[in-house]
Amino acid sequence: MNPVILVATTNPGKVREIREVLEGAPAQFRTLDELPTVAEPEETGRTFEENARLKARYYAAATGLTSVAEDSGLAIDALDGRPGIHSARYPGDTYPEKFERLYRELGPHPRPWTARYVCAVALVPPGGGDPLYTTEAIVAGEIAPAPIGAHGFGYDPIFYYPPYGTTLANVDDARKLAVAHRGKAFRALREWLARAAPA
Numbered sequence: 788m789n790p791v792i793l794v795a796t797t798n799p800g801k802v803r804e805i806r807e808v809l810e811g812a813p814a815q816f817r818t819l820d821e822l823p824t825v826a827e828p829e830e831t832g833r834t835f836e837e838n839a840r841l842k843a844r845y846y847a848a849a850t851g852l853t854s855v856a857e858d859s860g861l862a863i864d865a866l867d868g869r870p871g872i873h874s875a876r877y878p879g880d881t882y883p884e885k886f887e888r889l890y891r892e893l894g895p896h897p898r899p900w901t902a903r904y905v906c907a908v909a910l911v912p913p914g915g916g917d918p919l920y921t922t923e924a925i926v927a928g929e930i931a932p933a934p935i936g937a938h939g940f941g942y943d944p945i946f947y948y949p950p951y952g953t954t955l956a957n958v959d960d961a962r963k964l965a966v967a968h969r970g971k972a973f974r975a976l977r978e979w980l981a982r983a984a985p986a
């Protein structure tokens with residue numbers, strides 16, 4: 788029987804993307820909304836990888852399930868890598884408000900505003916402990932002059948991907964996942980799970 792793995796995120800957009808990428812992997816996936824409520828951990832890591840490991844260990848200990856967690860965000864070169872690990876907590880009640888603040892900060896800096904999306908993933912065994920697997924993926928791009936597109940979520944409307952000639956919010960889910968940081972990271976996890984599965 789395939790192992791049960793908890794996908795440890797409460798973000799519905801992330802859950803949708805992760806489930807899509809992991810479809811057909813040799814595991815049964817559960818999400819936090821299928822379990823009794825578990826309080827979220829404090830994200831005290833200084834890097835995406837540290838936060839992914841912290842969250843995976845926390846949920847593996849709290850639920851007794853093998854847990855996979857990710858930490859991801861937007862790093863803008865002109866802002867010294869901000870918002871970075873604080874992307875979800877960057878000031879603003881909504882993403883349009885966050886965009887407005889970022890554009891105000893970027894105003895004094897010449898374009899192009901180079902940036903990258905980063906996603907770190909950690910898989911931890913039941914009860915916690917050292918990760919069974921970790922990976923990190925990056926997609927390089929720029930901050931668009933203005934938000935474009937209604938697909939995706941988070942910072943996708945302002946993340947311009949040069950090979951597509953538009954933002955990741957202006958392409959369908961399949962095209963986004965083919966190149967995006969989360970798609971790359973979880974495809975690597977899927978390949979690892981396939982290699983680790985019993986023959």
